[in-house]
Amino acid sequence: MPVNRSRSAALGTSTAALTLSISALIFTAPNAAAEPVDFGKGGATEEKGGGDKTGIFAAARIQYSGSVTKNGSTGNVTSTDVNWTPPPCWYAPYLGAKDFKKKMSEDIERKKNTPGMGGTAGAAIGEMQRHYEDEYGWTDTPGYKDYNVENDGKGMFWAGVENPNEPDPLKRSSCTELPFWVENGDGPPPQYEEAIKPEILAALAYQHMELPDTKVTLAPEATTKVNLPTWAWLDKAVFDEVQATAALNVPGFNIQATTTAKPVSLKLEPGTEDAETYPASGECTINADDSIGEPYAKGKADQDPPCGVKYLRSSGDGTYKLRATITWDIDWTGTGGAGGDLPNGTFGNDQTVTVQEIQAVNR
Template identity: 40%
Template sequence: MRLPTSSLRLASTASVAVVLLSAGNAYADYTPGQNTKPSGGKHGKTVYASATYSTIKVRQVSGPTGGKHGSLSSVDVNWKPPACWYEPVFTGQELKDFVDENDGNGDVGIHESWFGKGLWTDHYQDGKPEHNFDDAYTVAEGYKNWNIGKDGYFWRSVAPDEKDPDSWDCGKIMFWQDANVVPKVAHAPTPKMLAEYAYNKVEVPDTEIELKPTAKSTVNLPTWVWLDKGRFQEIKVRADLPRTNLWAETTAKPVALHLDPGTQDATTYPASGDCKINDDGSIGTPYEKGDAKKTPPCGITYLHATNGTPYHLKASITWQVSWEGTGGTKGDLPDGTFDTTQDINVQEIQSVNR
C-alpha cells in the first residue's frame, strides 16, 4: 500500500494504528519540498535506513588546515550542487540482512519508505512487481531471493536535502545493477557529479587581512592591505564513490582579493578593488616606514571620517575551481568566493607621523 503524506495528516489516530499493524506499508511523499515521511539511519555504517545518507567518501588531499574556515559561495547564483543521484548500497545478502535487522523499516527511495517486511519480501524475494515513484509511475520488475549469489549491488537514490524540489527527479525505487557497471539511468553518478559534490565540501580559510594603520585610518592617506605568504594556497578535495571506480578531485585556487571599503567615499587600489594573489600566496606589499604617502599595490584611501560609526570593510577572496576524475575527465566549475567583514574607523587628521 502506498500512502501519501497528505492522507497521513488527515488520518485519525485509530486508523493510523490499524495501518501500522498490517504486513507492510509504503509511505510516499506527495508534495515536492514538503517531506514529512518517517526516516531513520545508521550514520557512519555501511548500510542505511535513510536515503539522505550518502556513501561518498570525501577528504582534503592538499591545502592549509587548522584555523577558522568556511564554505565557498558560487559566483553563479544559478549553480548548485547535485540535488539527487543513485549509488550502490547493498549486495543481495546485505539487503536481506538489512530488512531482517530493521524489521523491514527503511527508505526504498528518497521520497518513499517501506514499513514491515511484507513489501520487501514481495518485491526483492518473491519477484512481485512494484511501481517506481516517478512522474510516469513506471513498473519495477521484482527479484528472486534478493539476487543472493549474483555479483552486483542494489542501487538507491540519495538526496542530501530531501526538501529540495529537484530531489524528486530521482524517483526509481531501489534497483539492481551488475558489478563494475554504472547504470544507464538519469542522474546516475559521474565524475563531474562527484566533483560538484566535493565543491560543496571545500573549506577555505577566513579572509583575515592586515592593515596599516591598525587602529584608525586617516582621511586622504592610504591604508595598506596585505596578507603574508602561504596564507592562501590551492585546496584539493577528493570524492570517491565506493563500489564503483568513480572518483573526482575538485581544486580551488585563490586568484584575487576584492576590497569593498563599505562606503562610496573611498578610493581602492587598484581601482577595481581586485588585488592579485602572488605566486607565494601573499597579497599586496607590507607597509614600511616612509610609505605613508605612497600608493599601495593593495589598499584603500577613505575620503571622509566615520564620526563614530565605523565603515564595514569587506574582504572577499575569489577561488578558481576546476576538477579532474575517472578516465581522464576534467573541467571547470563556477568560481567561488568567501568573505569577511571588519570595522574601520577613519579619523579627520591631515597628516600623521608614522
C-alpha cells in the first residue's frame, strides 16, 4: 500500500505528538516480576516475565545467566571508557498479531475517550488507529490492514523497550517508533538501528555482570610497620575469568550473547600520599601463571616486592584504606558467530591497614 503522505502532512503531526501517542499506548517491559505468562504462540513461558497472563510484555523480557546480579540491578563493573554506555532502550518482539490487535485497540479506544484528548494529540491517535486498521501509512512507514491478523503466528510486532537501569528518563524513552511487523526467522528492517541484536545483548550482559571481590593477600597482614614493604598478591585460584550471558528466546527469534571478563592487572592505591608502591605506578601486571604479585616467603625481608606498598608514616590511632582495583579485559561472542571487544572494566575493594611506628630502644 503506498504511503499516505498527504494525510500525515495535513494533520501537521509533530514529533512531540508522536511521542505522546506512543508513550500513551505502547507499554514497555516493566521491572516488576509477574506470574508465569504465555507468549501467545508455541506454548513458551517465561517465569520472570512482566505483564499479565495474556502474554503482554513477555516476549520483550531478556534472560540473564552466569555471573550477573540476581535482582536485575546494574552490576559492579565500571567501564574504563567514560563515553561508553549500555543501550538506554531497544526494539524487541512484543506480541503476535491477534494479541497486538486486542491490546492496541483497547488502548486506542481508552485514550480516545479520555477527557481533553483532542487537538493534535487526538488527531495523532486517530491516525495511528488508521495505520493499523486501514493500512494507511504513518509518515514514511507503511501501514497494516486489520492489525495484520491474517499473518498471526507467522511473526510478531516489535515495540520499544526501556532499559530499566538507564537513569536518564529522556534516553530511556527515546525508542519511539511505532510497533512494526517482523516475520518469524527474519531480522528487523535495517533502519531500526536499536533493534535487539547480539551486540545489544552483549552490552546488557556487561551492564549486569558481577565481578568477584578484589581482596588481595598481604604480608604483613592488616598491621604493618613504617618503612617496611608490604607484599601483595592474588593467587590464580581466586583470579579467574568471569562470564555473563543475556538471551532473548521467543518463537521465531532466538539470540544471545556472552561477555567474558579476563583479569589483566591490579592497581594498588595506598590511601595516603605518605606511601610508595611497587612498582612505582602501582600497576601490578598478571604473571604467566595467571597470578598477580608474589607471595612473601621467609628470607625475603630485605627484598622489594614485585607488587606491594611501603607506608612512610604511621596511621596513628586510625587506619589507611588500601584500595585494590582489578582491570578486566572484556570481549563477547554471540549468535551467528558475532563477537568483538567491549571496554575494559574495573572493580575494586578497600582494605584497612594499620601502620605502626617501629619502636627503638635507647641504651
